[in-house]
Amino acid sequence: MGMACAFAAGTGSSRGADAPPNIVLIVADDLGWADVGFNGRAEWATPSLDRLASRGMVLKRCYASAPVCGPSRACLLTGKYSIHNGVIRNDQDLPGQEVTIAEALKHRGYRSLLAGKWQQGRARPGREEPLHPLDQGFDEFFGYTNSYEAMEKFPTKLWEGRERVEVSGYVDDLITDRVIRFLDQSGPGPFFLDVSYLAPHFTVAAPEDEVARHVGKLPETDRAHPLNATYAAMVTRLDRNVGRLLDALERRGLASNTLVVVVSDNGATFEFAAQGTSVALDSNRPFRGQKRTLWEGGIRIPAVVSWPGRIAEGKQSDEVVNLIDLMPTLLAAAGVSADPSWHVDGVNVLPSWLGIGHVPARTLFWEWRQENADQVAAMRGDFKLLIQRGGKPELYNVAADPAERQDVAAIHPQVAKDLRRDLERWLASEDARGKE
Numbered sequence: 001m002g003m004a005c006a007f008a009a010g011t012g013s014s015r016g017a018d019a020p021p022n023i024v025l026i027v028a029d030d031l032g033w034a035d036v037g038f039n040g041r042a043e044w045a046t047p048s049l050d051r052l053a054s055r056g057m058v059l060k061r062c063y064a065s066a067p068v069c070g071p072s073r074a075c076l077l078t079g080k081y082s083i084h085n086g087v088i089r090n091d092q093d094l095p096g097q098e099v100t101i102a103e104a105l106k107h108r109g110y111r112s113l114l115a116g117k118w119q120q121g122r123a124r125p126g127r128e129e130p131l132h133p134l135d136q137g138f139d140e141f142f143g144y145t146n147s148y149e150a151m152e153k154f155p156t157k158l159w160e161g162r163e164r165v166e167v168s169g170y171v172d173d174l175i176t177d178r179v180i181r182f183l184d185q186s187g188p189g190p191f192f193l194d195v196s197y198l199a200p201h202f203t204v205a206a207p208e209d210e211v212a213r214h215v216g217k218l219p220e221t222d223r224a225h226p227l228n229a230t231y232a233a234m235v236t237r238l239d240r241n242v243g244r245l246l247d248a249l250e251r252r253g254l255a256s257n258t259l260v261v262v263v264s265d266n267g268a269t270f271e272f273a274a275q276g277t278s279v280a281l282d283s284n285r286p287f288r289g290q291k292r293t294l295w296e297g298g299i300r301i302p303a304v305v306s307w308p309g310r311i312a313e314g315k316q317s318d319e320v321v322n323l324i325d326l327m328p329t330l331l332a333a334a335g336v337s338a339d340p341s342w343h344v345d346g347v348n349v350l351p352s353w354l355g356i357g358h359v360p361a362r363t364l365f366w367e368w369r370q371e372n373a374d375q376v377a378a379m380r381g382d383f384k385l386l387i388q389r390g391g392k393p394e395l396y397n398v399a400a401d402p403a404e405r406q407d408v409a410a411i412h413p414q415v416a417k418d419l420r421r422d423l424e425r426w427l428a429s430e431d432a433r434g435k436e
Contacts, residue, residue: 020108020334021307022258024193024245025101025326027076028238028302029069029117029150029201030291032268032283035235036302043218043281044232048243049304052260056306057315057353063379064266065323067291067298067368070119072265072323073196077101077136079327079344081365083426086433089370093120093130095433099342101327103137105192108334113140113182115175116196120145132162142178143196150198151273153205153234170207172197176241180248190334195245199238202273206233210240219280231277256308259333263323264301266291288404294366294377294386295404307333311353318399319359320379325349363419365426378423383412385419393420 033039037046038053065075066082074080074087077100082088086095094100102112114133118141133141142160144150153171157164167174179195199206204227213236214229221227242262249255268274268283269291278284289295303321305311324346328338332348351357363380374389382399395409395416409416 019257020110020190022191022193022249022254023105023110023330023333024195024249024258024260025330026242026245026260026262027073027116027194027196028262028264029196029198030266030269030278031200031235031238031264031302032278033287033297033300033302034285035200035268035281035283036239038304039302044214044236046236046239048239048246049262052242052246052262052306053304053314055308055313056260056304056311057317059303059305059321060316060318062263062301062303062321063323063364064264064299064301066366067266067293068370069117069201069265073117073119074098076263076265076323076326079324079338079342079346081324081345081426083367083430084343084345086431088367090119094136096131096135098136099339100137101330102133102139102192102194104327104331104336104338105190105334106137106139108190108331108336110190110192110334111140111186112138112192112194113179114138114143114194114196115141115178115182116143116171116194117150117198118143118145118196134161138194140182143175144198151202153198153203170237172199172238172241173207176244179245183248183252183254192330197238197241200231200234200268200278204230204234204273204275204277206230206237210234210237221276221280227275227277228280231274231281259305259307259310259330261303261305261326261330263303263326265323267296267298267301286402292368292371292373294368294375296398296402299366305353307353312355315355317352319349319352320364320381321349321352321359322346322364325359329353363422363426365423367427376423376427378419378426380415380419380422383415383419385409385416385423387420387423395419 037050064072066072070090071082071087074094078085078098118133120130158167210233214232215226218228268278270279284297287296289297328348329350332350338344349359352359366377368375377386382397384396387393394407396404
């Protein structure tokens with residue numbers, strides 16, 4: 001576990017160093033932009049998420065840092081691009097010298113729990129086993145340690161710390177139960193919760209009572225196997241569990257000083273495991289693409305932030321935010337900042353959430369060159385340059401053309417040229433660890 005001990009005073013929080021907020025980070029798995037009510041879903045309701053949105057701010061241009069789970073989560077935890085943190089594939093383990101949000105907050109007095117999905121890969125050279133969440137700053141862990149286990153929606157065993165324990169029930173219910181138990185046992189100091197739910201990732205399965213709420217309300221290819229109703233049930237059960245967590249914070253008098261962030265790790269998948277559900281339900285509308293692509297459907301994600309009395313209620317933001325920004329932003333809320341030796345790529349966007357500043361102008365980058373894919377992209381402001389293997393660079397104005405139908409490179413050749421130059425420089429900065 002690599003950790004520098006030097007901290008600087010944060011610049012985003014005016015509560016001062018005496019009362020750092022509790023932080024709850026809720027990460028859905030493959031949740032599409034259009035799967036939630038606050039982004040326009042009408043076929044089913046997500047009242048808990050919508051209530052949170054009404055009490056906080058919806059981030060209309062929030063982006064995953066990668067279009068697939070493992071790299072995206074590594075970027076979120078470290079504030080660094082995939083090519084800089086050593087995780088560019090799903091089967092790679094986060095290097096031990098990388099500093100996570102949990103490690104950084106520990107030096108501010110935070111206790112932490114990761115409940116749900118830990119994207120563990122293979123062991124690094126010189127190590128027999130991949131690193132565990134408890135090796136990278138978390139005080140407690142409950143859930144899965146690799147993506148293969150995380151295909152199980154009704155597991156019989158999960159990890160509690162470093163021990164396998166028998167469980168019974170729907171995984172997102174179990175995760176919420178464990179988080180509430182942490183709240184019951186937590187002391188007076190601040191806490192950081194990474195609540196990594198499994199919905200609606202991979203296996204299309206949900207509790208029968210939740211599925212029954214949707215049967216007959218959505219079109220089905222086979223009425224005997226209501227898959228679309230089941231997909232909807234995964235989302236609404238996720239929402240129900242978010243509601244349980246928010247209610248638990250309220251009952252314990254913790255909500256007023258808790259910063260809650262809800263995101264997805266990437267866009268919805270249209271791959272075989274989804275059995276056509278997210279396609280039929282148009283989970284990424286109005287965007288083109290899906291998980292494992294760098295079109296907006298693969299990387300623009302539903303996101304909402306709430307901090308009572310600090311983030312204004314019922315607001316929407318069009319400022320461009322990336323998951324690499326969460327680490328420096330959450331640290332700023334806690335009253336500290338990342339050590340320069342960590343080489344964090346993200347920026348502190350808390351001033352924009354608090355209405356006292358803006359996200360600085362910058363170019364953001366993505367790459368997905370694994371699993372027989374080869375896409376790279378760069379974005380500055382409203383313009384995104386996307387290059388596929390063997391194809392010419394395409395330039396889109398994603399604000400005016402969110403479906404990315406109109407390549408405007410011929411209209412804005414200098415923008416395309418500048419973004420390609422920036423992208424080439426960024427790719428040249430890749431850390432060799434990602435190729436291990």
